[in-house]
Amino acid sequence: MTATLLGQSKTVAPDRLAVLAEAQSLDAALPALLVEGVTKRFHVGRTKRPVVAIADVSLRLERGGIFGILGANGSGKSTLIRLVSGLLTLDEGRVEVFGHDIQREEMAVKRLINRVSVDAAFFKKLSPMENLLFAARLYGLDAGRARGDAIAILERLGIARKRIDRPVEQMSRGMQQKVAIARALLTSPSLLLLDEPTTGLDPRSKLDVQTFIEDVRKNHDTSIVLTTHDLDEADRLCDRIAVLNDGRVVAEESPDGLKRLVAEVHGQEPTLHNVFMTYTGRSLDDDVEEDADEPTDSAT
Amino acid sequence: MLLARHELKASYAFVERNFNLSRRYWGWEVAFLVYSAAGALSISFIGAQLGDARLLLTLMVGAIFWNYLSVVFSWIAETIAVERWEGTLEYTMMAPVHRSTHLLGSVAYAMVYGLIHTAAILIAMILFFPNLATGSADALTVVTFMTLGSFSFVGIAMLAAILPLLYVERGAQMTFVLQSVLLLVSGVYYSIDVLPGWMQVLSHLSPATYAIDGVRRGLIDGAPVTELTGDIWPLIVMGIVLIPFGLWAFGRAERYAKRTGKLKRVG
Numbered sequence: 210m211t212a213t214l215l216g217q218s219k220t221v222a223p224d225r226l227a228v229l230a231e232a233q234s235l236d237a238a239l240p241a242l243l244v245e246g247v248t249k250r251f252h253v254g255r256t257k258r259p260v261v262a263i264a265d266v267s268l269r270l271e272r273g274g275i276f277g278i279l280g281a282n283g284s285g286k287s288t289l290i291r292l293v294s295g296l297l298t299l300d301e302g303r304v305e306v307f308g309h310d311i312q313r314e315e316m317a318v319k320r321l322i323n324r325v326s327v328d329a330a331f332f333k334k335l336s337p338m339e340n341l342l343f344a345a346r347l348y349g350l351d352a353g354r355a356r357g358d359a360i361a362i363l364e365r366l367g368i369a370r371k372r373i374d375r376p377v378e379q380m381s382r383g384m385q386q387k388v389a390i391a392r393a394l395l396t397s398p399s400l401l402l403l404d405e406p407t408t409g410l411d412p413r414s415k416l417d418v419q420t421f422i423e424d425v426r427k428n429h430d431t432s433i434v435l436t437t438h439d440l441d442e443a444d445r446l447c448d449r450i451a452v453l454n455d456g457r458v459v460a461e462e463s464p465d466g467l468k469r470l471v472a473e474v475h476g477q478e479p480t481l482h483n484v485f486m487t488y489t490g491r492s493l494d495d496d497v498e499e500d501a502d503e504p505t506d507s508a509t
Numbered sequence: 510m511l512l513a514r515h516e517l518k519a520s521y522a523f524v525e526r527n528f529n530l531s532r533r534y535w536g537w538e539v540a541f542l543v544y545s546a547a548g549a550l551s552i553s554f555i556g557a558q559l560g561d562a563r564l565l566l567t568l569m570v571g572a573i574f575w576n577y578l579s580v581v582f583s584w585i586a587e588t589i590a591v592e593r594w595e596g597t598l599e600y601t602m603m604a605p606v607h608r609s610t611h612l613l614g615s616v617a618y619a620m621v622y623g624l625i626h627t628a629a630i631l632i633a634m635i636l637f638f639p640n641l642a643t644g645s646a647d648a649l650t651v652v653t654f655m656t657l658g659s660f661s662f663v664g665i666a667m668l669a670a671i672l673p674l675l676y677v678e679r680g681a682q683m684t685f686v687l688q689s690v691l692l693l694v695s696g697v698y699y700s701i702d703v704l705p706g707w708m709q710v711l712s713h714l715s716p717a718t719y720a721i722d723g724v725r726r727g728l729i730d731g732a733p734v735t736e737l738t739g740d741i742w743p744l745i746v747m748g749i750v751l752i753p754f755g756l757w758a759f760g761r762a763e764r765y766a767k768r769t770g771k772l773k774r775v776g
Contacts, residue, residue, distance in 0.1 A: 298764070331597065
């Protein structure tokens with residue numbers, strides 16, 4: 210049997226077909242992701258008040274769409290991604306992935322999602338292929354077929370075949386991030402969570418990754434949540450954008466809608482930079498400087 | 510059936526990954542093996558120096574079987590610590606794999622690795638002490654205690670693996686301390702009778718105490734399994750109780766880590 214992977218017609222293993230069939234059987238009317246009234250607090254000490262990382266957030270991502278989340282450091286973007294990934298429990302609200310409740314149907318949701326985080330997390334001594342095959346086996350894919358698919362995806366991302374069996378630690382940051390994206394794609398996720406996938410990449414690598422995301426959306430039935438600091442990237446890739454500030458959604462619209470809003474309501478130039486400034490009360494430059502200076506807050 | 514096949518395949522993922530890690534860190538593996546063999550030989554030479562064949566065998570059994578148990582313990586107990594160190598913990602926890610499957614893979618690799626590692630040390634021992642007499646040894650007793658000891662130790666190791674889930678910074682250190690305490694109280698190189706009374710209480714809680722004593726009596730005295738029920742039943746009880754309890758506690762710890770955000774990468 211054949212199925213399409215990144216626009217290439219190829220034979221697919223029965224295990225893989227089961228995953229694809231599951232994805233295809235998803236009700237098209239159901240949103241890919243539904244977040245309703247989600248709140249997450251962290252208790253940082255017995256005497257201190259809990260930190261509210263996410264406050265009553267609601268989002269809806271339609272199947273096949275790309276939903277962008279913009280926000281300053283500490284605004285709760287990564288916490289929200291972790292909540293949707295099942296890596297954090299919800300204090301309030303609910304999350305559904307293609308109609309599956311993330312708390313009651315955890316395993317079904319896990320089969321449908323994958324994630325790429327800002328830090329390409331791998332067993333650094335292992336090669337890209339070894340890391341990818343480990344992921345493939347965890348998701349029940351046939352190793353032989355997964356190997357072929359991994360090579361195809363990695364080559365599409367510009368990683369030469371001769372690099373595939375060398376330790377990941379010998380690769381540049383940009384290449385490691387591409388391997389991370391390949392790992393996520395290998396498992397054919399119906400919902401892909403991209404948490405700042407291009408942060409820290411050189412312009413060429415960034416462009417490669419952005420083009421690949423566009424390809425995935427076009428050729429692969431994958432819905433995407435993308436958090437980013439790159440406003441041009443958000444403008445280029447996202448159908449809708451939510452601006453997160455102190456754990457709350459302070460604006461949500463299409464990129465053009467947000468720009469219109471900031472022009473009509475606030476009388477500013479219709480740019481995403483002004484949208485970011487208006488709704489977060491800070492410039493992106495402040496955010497980048499803070500990123501370099503401050504230690505990571507474990508609560509966010 | 511399909512589910513069982515998926516879980517077995519996923520379990521094998523951990524075996525293959527750990528094998529690949531051992532292969533990629535082969536230099537450290539050799540160094541660790543040399544260190545372990547040197548340690549076992551050094552302790553055994555104490556018995557040789559005193560010219561006491563029984564003491565020599567007692568020390569050798571302690572050195573060899575503690576090596577096996579500690580290697581098994583380390584691989585399982587570091588299941589989480591290694592992933593936290595590498596930064597892959599969140600990805601593994603996100604995968605559609607039951608935690609029992611995850612731990613089964615870690616346990617399977619730990620046991621195979623432990624057997625190979627210990628066999629290499631055993632060969633070193635035989636090369637250095639070729640004339641050692643173990644003619645009266647009861648092989649069934651040795652195998653029985655090694656098997657039962659492995660499974661009961663797995664339960665403790667699973668509980669130890671929880672520590673890095675609960676304590677991001679100190680968990681791995683606490684696991685190491687626990688392993689050290691087990692070495693101290695389990696009568697690995699001496700009878701537990703020489704320990705202070707309060708320590709002997711801890712000795713009776715360690716499966717290694719019964720496993721090593723059983724192996725020693727089977728190997729040195731040729732005692733059949735039927736004579737060693739006093740050592741067997743604690744091991745069976747510990748295995749039956751600790752493995753399910755370890756799995757349950759692991760699930761609770763994972764839930765706690767997800768509630769408090771402790772799965773997040775640190776460092």
